[in-house]
Amino acid sequence: MVETEFPRHLHPHWPKLQENSRAWLLEKRLMPPDKVAAYADGLCYTDLVAGYYIGASDELLEAIADLSSWFFGWDDRHDRDAVHGRTAQWRRLCQGLHRTLEHPREHLDHPDPLVAGFADCVLRLYGNLGPRWNARFARHFHPVIDAYDHEFGNRRNGTVPGVAAYVELRRLTFAHWVWIDLLEPTARCELPDAVRKHPAYRAAALATQDFSAWYNDLCSLPKELAGDEVHNLGISLIQHEGMSLQEAVAEVHRRVSDCVRDFLAVEPEVLRLAAGLNDGSARGEELGNAVHSCLFNMRNWFSSVYWFHHESGRYRVESWDDQTLPPYVSDTAAPEFPGARTAGTPGIALAETDPSGGEE
Template identity: 70%
Template structure:
């Protein structure tokens, strides 16, 4: 049977999930839904990748749909206006391409190329209109994404998003340093870095344009709301670590919770896998508890005014989409070709990357 009614696969059977990665609580308690705009979203993001030259034509045609990048976003930001979801999905696809470029710069020993890209991304983030026609497609693609994302809410939200993404770029630089020097971060150091390289607060920021309203600082920093947001992202990052461990071991990676546990806590690989899984499951259980508090907080915002009603509705929409992130992330990891390392000719080289020329412009 299909995982959900608007199946994103050419087949009608759900993905087979290995026992070590299976989470019955997700399958039972987090029904998967998909934004009705998804078919157009997939088509337009595919066209955007081609238009912006972010992936070679043959790679887009062969791999783009099977990578399921649009499925991930269409299962997360439900209720978003179509143009908001499209901008988010394009940005998300850009993010994956950037992550691949970063990886290839490490693998091929291109520190100068990485430093140039890092600086240009900072500039494009702050002044995107000045970089729309930059010769490096990654810079121009980020600029295009930012012009669109910055158009939905106000200056304060834009400044917050930029601040959060500047920190992500710098975290990628720290990861570049660690990988090129073979440094495996200690567990707590890794967890702190992971919150940035996974862009926890970026994806949480994007809940707001999806809900059509910027949330006041006091609302975003309310303990229940902030904890629910963090748990949804921690689940995603750690489950990603669990699923991508074979790929990252094959690629001599150093950034994975399992790898840190083996190196610094003395665990065997099997023990590390069990520990990462335990942490993932704990995130789910704790979210189910704090979600109730966050929804009660949303109800408390309704003070009989129009503003209070809109604010309560916006918080409920954001918390609802935090919940959607669990199922979307879960199924993405079992449907996307990004993690099907056993099907690659070379387990250390993803077939969808432009392995030779990326970063050379």
């Protein structure tokens, strides 16, 4: 269905993006030089983003690509800190990320590479649309950090969330609304609330993100079973619905397919929204064109996510010497630094999150 309905696109800056991403990973010390040389290109992180945000300026695309690469590195740190019980280090990282969203410039030289790298990405992204968009981006990213912290506790306790709770949590750990926010600077237009919160626009956006999250769960299930992970839709279905592995895979596949159908069903309504906004005025034309851009790139999520998971070395667990430790991951702890605080970060209040994927 994806191959038929969603042609693949790549931003023309992609070849340079790949080269610059390798340099950024080295500069920010997010991967050791030997792992960058051996694995960075094969992980295909830049391919993923270069297919998401067609029309972005080269500078913006590089900032988004670096954020995406950073996100994978953060996810890997989360896994290794949980495996080794590095609770204090993990809590310091969460604190640093929360503070960085509010004051990125102050954290550019932070001793933890993940905090400093995040600060660099956030500062570059904040230079595109202005204070209101920046504040929204931060408002949407704070719960992502808290959701990862919630998962850290689950992992340490061996708690597999129930299916409904996991669906809710996954929409945060996948950062649904963050990636949707980034459609706007790509279109060079901040959308008003009436457009962003239009039911058709939200439904289309949510379908693309749920597809991406569930397809990731489908493809990463062997990797996460090998690593004793507890956060995967398939694992929740096995644990709480009594499904066999084969039944769980079939159910995740069904949900993935439903997301595609949901998007195709609502897409014409989003096109009508764009046409209605274009009332002949300069502002109307700008908004109509921006919605078209956002919808086009929502479409691109399907093909980009699909091909990424087939091409990236991130999920080829069968080829690893140690299936519990991906070869591209460094298993070292975060650096210690003077004056580090170890108090816990606030836990996420999952009950306050709209299970339909709603945002503030």
